[in-house]
Amino acid sequence: xxxxxxxxxxxxxxxxxxxxxxxxxxxxxxxxxxxxxxxxxxxxxxxxxxxxxxxxxxxxxxxxxxxxxxxxxxxxxxxxxxxxxxxxxxxxxxxxxxxxxxx
Amino acid sequence: xxxxxxxxxxxxxxxxxxxxxxxxxxxxxxxxxxxxxxxxxxxxxxxxxxxxxxxxxxxxxxxxxxxxxxxxxxxxxxxxxxxxxxxxxxxxxxxxxxxxxxxxxxxxxxxxxxxxxxxxxxxxxxxxxxxxxxxxxxxxxxxxxxxxxxxxx
Numbered sequence: 001x002x003x004x005x006x007x008x009x010x011x012x013x014x015x016x017x018x019x020x021x022x023x024x025x026x027x028x029x030x031x032x033x034x035x036x037x038x039x040x041x042x043x044x045x046x047x048x049x050x051x052x053x054x055x056x057x058x059x060x061x062x063x064x065x066x067x068x069x070x071x072x073x074x075x076x077x078x079x080x081x082x083x084x085x086x087x088x089x090x091x092x093x094x095x096x097x098x099x100x101x102x103x
Numbered sequence: 104x105x106x107x108x109x110x111x112x113x114x115x116x117x118x119x120x121x122x123x124x125x126x127x128x129x130x131x132x133x134x135x136x137x138x139x140x141x142x143x144x145x146x147x148x149x150x151x152x153x154x155x156x157x158x159x160x161x162x163x164x165x166x167x168x169x170x171x172x173x174x175x176x177x178x179x180x181x182x183x184x185x186x187x188x189x190x191x192x193x194x195x196x197x198x199x200x201x202x203x204x205x206x207x208x209x210x211x212x213x214x215x216x217x218x219x220x221x222x223x224x225x226x227x228x229x230x231x232x233x234x235x236x237x238x239x240x241x242x243x244x245x246x247x248x249x250x251x252x253x254x255x256x
Contacts, residue, residue: 030201046137057211060138064223071220073218
């Protein structure tokens with residue numbers, strides 16, 4: 001299981017800003033190890049963020065998103081105490097889901 | 104998830120069942136699924152075609168927020184903001200990467216058409232931001248120069 005995501009949520013003037021830092025190798029499948037063997041691709045393919053159960057962002061990624069991916073976006077309508085849940089799934093079927101509250 | 108279930112998912116057996124039961128319609132999959140053809144496209148034109156965006160119209164209402172020169176190609180901060188009304192999705196493509204399509208973001212109503220992430224770039228390249236707004240595709244580009252590539256070993 002991958003390490004938890006770090007999710008920072010800030011409400012300002014009715015707009016909720018979400019910043020997410022995920023822990024993932026994001027291996028491209030183009031790189032060779034010291035023995036000259038190709039390192040198999042391993043990267044997050046899909047990310048979904050929900051606010052009180054409603055999707056506020058969904059993303060599809062390829063291997064060129066940088067290691068330990070960063071993602072920032074904003075949406076309208078959040079209130080203090082609301083729950084933000086972020087889920088990712090990688091090309092090997094591994095998943096991780098973390099949550100944060102608007103404060 | 105055990106291995107046999109994973110294999111069943113791979114062969115699409117579960118998907119076929121869901122399709123047969125009418126729970127998942129093919130259109131839903133295209134909208135939400137991972138577009139393999141587009142992500143595996145080796146050229147910008149291939150990826151754009153697979154996205155159905157060959158005829159994208161250049162637009163000045165799309166802003167790519169990124170450094171002109173990035174020292175480290177392994178971590179290049181890129182943000183895209185669309186001022187086009189009815190923005191539905193924002194897609195990032197890096198022309199000279201082995202697979203240009205990098206990331207695609209679906210923007211539901213209520214979410215601001217403004218996303219930021221960090222990408223890897225093998226060499227200096229034009230970066231394209233493709234925006235779908237009111238069902239039409241628009242595009243903007245910006246050149247990012249790389250001092251040190253991010254895809255080598």
